[in-house]
Amino acid sequence: MNRVRFAPSPTGYLHIGAARSALFNWLFARKTGGKFLLRIEDTDLQRSTEESTRSIIEGLEWLGLDYDEEIVFQSKNAEKHRDAAHRLVREGQAYRDFTPKEQRDDSTVKQGIAERARAQAAEGSDQRSNPYRDLPLEESDRRAAAGELFAVRLKVPVEGKTQFEDIVYGPQERDYSEIEDLVLLRSDTHPLYNLSVVIDDIEMGITHVIRGQDHLTNTHKQVLLYQALDAPVPHFAHLPLILAPNKGKLSKRKHGEVVSLTTYRDRGFVAAAFRNFLALLGWSPPDGKEILSLQELIEKFSLEGIGRANAIFNFQENDPRHWTDDKALWMNAEYIRTMPLERLIPMVKAELRANKLWREEYEDEERAWFAKVVDLIRQRFHTLKDFSGQGRAYFSDDFDFDDAAIKKNLLKEPRLKELLPALAERLEKVEPFTAETAEAGLRQYADEAGVKAGLLINGSRTMLTGQAVGPSMFEVFEILGQKRSVERLRSGVPWFNAFSALGDV
RNA sequence: GGCGCAUUGGUGUAGUUGGUUAACACGCUGCCCUCUCAAGGCAGAGAUCACGGGUUCGAGUCCCGUAUGCGCUACCA
Numbered sequence: 415m416n417r418v419r420f421a422p423s424p425t426g427y428l429h430i431g432a433a434r435s436a437l438f439n440w441l442f443a444r445k446t447g448g449k450f451l452l453r454i455e456d457t458d459l460q461r462s463t464e465e466s467t468r469s470i471i472e473g474l475e476w477l478g479l480d481y482d483e484e485i486v487f488q489s490k491n492a493e494k495h496r497d498a499a500h501r502l503v504r505e506g507q508a509y510r511d512f513t514p515k516e517q518r519d520d521s522t523v524k525q526g527i528a529e530r531a532r533a534q535a536a537e538g539s540d541q542r543s544n545p546y547r548d549l550p551l552e553e554s555d556r557r558a559a560a561g562e563l564f565a566v567r568l569k570v571p572v573e574g575k576t577q578f579e580d581i582v583y584g585p586q587e588r589d590y591s592e593i594e595d596l597v598l599l600r601s602d603t604h605p606l607y608n609l610s611v612v613i614d615d616i617e618m619g620i621t622h623v624i625r626g627q628d629h630l631t632n633t634h635k636q637v638l639l640y641q642a643l644d645a646p647v648p649h650f651a652h653l654p655l656i657l658a659p660n661k662g663k664l665s666k667r668k669h670g671e672v673v674s675l676t677t678y679r680d681r682g683f684v685a686a687a688f689r690n691f692l693a694l695l696g697w698s699p700p701d702g703k704e705i706l707s708l709q710e711l712i713e714k715f716s717l718e719g720i721g722r723a724n725a726i727f728n729f730q731e732n733d734p735r736h737w738t739d740d741k742a743l744w745m746n747a748e749y750i751r752t753m754p755l756e757r758l759i760p761m762v763k764a765e766l767r768a769n770k771l772w773r774e775e776y777e778d779e780e781r782a783w784f785a786k787v788v789d790l791i792r793q794r795f796h797t798l799k800d801f802s803g804q805g806r807a808y809f810s811d812d813f814d815f816d817d818a819a820i821k822k823n824l825l826k827e828p829r830l831k832e833l834l835p836a837l838a839e840r841l842e843k844v845e846p847f848t849a850e851t852a853e854a855g856l857r858q859y860a861d862e863a864g865v866k867a868g869l870l871i872n873g874s875r876t877m878l879t880g881q882a883v884g885p886s887m888f889e890v891f892e893i894l895g896q897k898r899s900v901e902r903l904r905s906g907v908p909w910f911n912a913f914s915a916l917g918d919v
Numbered sequence: 920g921g922c923g924c925a926u927u928g929g930u931g932u933a934g935u936u937g938g939u940u941a942a943c944a945c946g947c948u949g950c951c952c953u954c955u956c957a958a959g960g961c962a963g964a965g966a967u968c969a970c971g972g973g974u975u976c977g978a979g980u981c982c983c984g985u986a987u988g989c990g991c992u993a994c995c996a
Contacts, residue, residue: 423996458996515994523993531992532920565994583924592922592992600994607996631923631991654925661988691931694944698932702943721932724989728930728946741931741945751958794957823955856954871954883956 416448416621420474420481421488421611423455424466426666427674428473430727431626431656434692438653439624440479441693441715451618452481455488457610462489473675477689478708486618488610495605495613498643499566499598503554507642508598510554510564511546515601541594542572566599568638576634581651581717583627588634596635608632612639620648624717627652627724651717654696655724664727672729672738682797683742684761687749691742695725705748747796755789762788762801769802771809787893790885807879808893811902819882823872830873833863837870838903847896849888856888878902 420436422428443450454470456462474481502508518526534540546554547569558564570593577587598609605613615623623633630652640647658664664673671677678688690706698721699706699714706714730736736743750758766772776784791805807813824830837859841847844855856874860867871887878890878899891899 425996455996461996511994513994518993518995520993520995523995527992528920530920535920567994586923588922594992597994602994604994606994611996626990627924628990629996634923634991652924655989657989659930663989694931696931698943700933702933704932704944723925723927723932725932726930736946739930739945744945747957819955853954866954868954875955881956885956887954 416443416446417451417619418443418448418622418624419451419453419615419618419620420479421453421455421614421625422470423458423461424463424470425458425461426463426466427676428470429664429666429673430675430678430692431664431673433473433477433675434656434695435625435653436474436479437477437689437692438697438715438720441711442622442624442717443482444712445715448621449482450479451483451486451620453486453488453614453618455607455610457488457492457605457607459489469676473679476675476679476685477692478685486614488614491610491614491617492605494617495610496599496603498613499605499609502568502598502642503566504551506551506569508566508568509544509547509549509595510558511544511567511595511597512557512562512564513544513546515563515565541570541591544595547595563601565597565601567595567597568635568642570595570638576637578633578637578647578650580630580633581622581649582654582720583630583652583722586630586633588631593634593638608635608639612636612643612645615648616640616643616645622649622651622717624651625653627655651720653720654722656695657724657726659726659728659730661724661726669731672727672731678738678742682765682799683746684749684753684758684798686753687746688742690749691739691745694741695727696721705745743796750795750798751793755785758792759785759788761798765798765801766809769806771802771806773809783893790889790893793885794883804881804884807881811898813880815876815880816882819876819880822882823876827869827873829865830869833865833870834873834877834903836863837874838900841891841896841903842900844896847892847899849886849892852891852899853888874899874903877905 418439420432420439422432422436440450442448452471452474454467456467471485499508503510544567546564547567554564570590573590575587575589576593577585579585596608597606599605633650633652637647656664658669662668666673675688679685686708689708690704690711693706693711693715694704697715697719699710700716700719701714703710703714727739728741729738763772763776766776773780787808788801791801791808795801795805802809827833837856840859841852841855844851856870857867860870872882875884875887875890876882878894884890894902
């Protein structure tokens with residue numbers, strides 16, 4: 415049975431790239447009837463936080479990615495990692511390196527690496543030139559027993575190469591001479607990443623390692639470890655990376671909240687929509703169908719459908735209209751207007767509740783009315799936030815007027831000041847009050863007053879909803895009801911206030 | 920510096936074993952619909968398939984080189 419895992423390190427919010435890795439692992443497990451496991455790689459004690467772990471768990475839950483077994487915390491396995499390293503020393507597959515630790519400044523590592531490489535090339539020393547590599551075990555043991563500090567390094571063979579078949583990137587090979595004797599254990603006995611991952615993956619019985627392409631070259635080292643540990647090498651599938659619009663790394667530091675999964679939840683995304691969007695970043699279904707339910711994603715998913723080129727996550731900083739990828743925004747709107755109403759309503763409820771707009775009657779005697787409103791206004795909304803924002807006037811008498819709407823629909827025609835209250839007068843007498851009768855009443859009044867119906871319609875829209883755009887006005891009259899419609903048409907207050915605030919048009 | 924990976928319209932992607940006008944989605948433009956804005960319908964703009972060489976009757980598809988980007992190269996993960 416296939417066993418896959420998502421293994422994030424809890425050093426911040428859940429990155430959307432990581433979320434996509436989780437998604438692909440999960441889809442693969444569900445597709446093949448395997449298990450999806452979660453492992454928190456919290457070995458970097460300084461940077462790991464509990465809050466981050468929580469955000470990872472919350473994020474997965476939001477996306478609907480359930481894991482099958484207990485969460486594994488890597489830090490709890492440190493002892494096993496050390497044991498394994500020491501065993502390798504005893505077996506002669508690893509050695510103690512008594513060279514004093516070099517201090518490295520995080521900010522200059524990259525250039526340090528290049529400089530060291532150049533220096534090494536110049537003096538002709540290779541990856542195997544460590545003086546402790548062939549120290550007899552007895553002497554090594556003696557020095558260790560004497561309390562001398564040492565790191566443990568893997569003894570990479572002098573000649574040969576590692577190879578593995580990556581399901582996405584194809585056959586990979588790397589000459590041993592390109593691989594250094596990697597450190598397994600720091601001199602403070604802290605196990606390092608490559609060791610920990612391999613041991614844990616073996617321990618958890620992982621059969622397929624599906625992760626970001628940034629680990630593609632590291633995989634060779636890990637293959638070496640599997641071999642040294644005499645464990646079966648799992649299958650590997652590396653995923654193309656998700657890049658920023660400038661093709662650079664997508665990072666919180668540089669790009670802010672767009673890269674954090676929870677942002678999408680907090681800004682009114684429907685989880686299914688974002689999940690759908692994420693799935694399409696680097697993967698495409700065989701038939702080209704893009705709007706896919708969870709069930710369809712599972713059915714159509716395959717590792718073979720994953721591409722090799724990094725994807726750009728397209729968004730424009732400083733532009734609220736394009737704060738995240740246009741396609742993600744479109745997809746969210748698409749989900750909001752087409753998903754089953756009964757699935758949308760709980761989300762709207764949560765949104766209204768968070769903004770103190772929710773009333774219990776919406777689930778009781780006003781249930782049908784509420785469903786009708788949601789169905790009516792969702793047609794042109796992009797996020798769940800719109801229900802409490804643009805849609806506020808449907809749920810509360812306390813709503814804001816959009817400045818542009820006031821200018822366009824009210825101030826442009828001074829006569830509206832008298833026309834709208836007069837219209838209210840007229841509509842008050844309409845009985846029964848429905849979309850049809852309201853329309854008849856309004857049109858008739860427009861005729862009598864000698865103005866275009868559109869003038870009254872648009873003016874009404876702004877008076878009733880505060881907006882310049884929205885659903886068919888007659889539907890709105892009916893939804894809001896006679897009493898509220900009439901009241902709002904008469905309430906010149908916001909209009910006058912706006913008038914004085916805005917000045918001449 | 921070394922090694923690896925990638926490169927199809929603005930973005931995400933299709934392009935079967937090389938075969939006529941490079942496909943789809945988002946975005947963009949225009950028109951229709953119309954009380955506004957969406958949605959929807961219709962029409963359209965936008966790609967010399969990174970560049971240069973080859974192989975071939977024929978290459979986005981195969982080979983070589985170059986460029987660019989990204990990744991790894993750490994007693995980070």
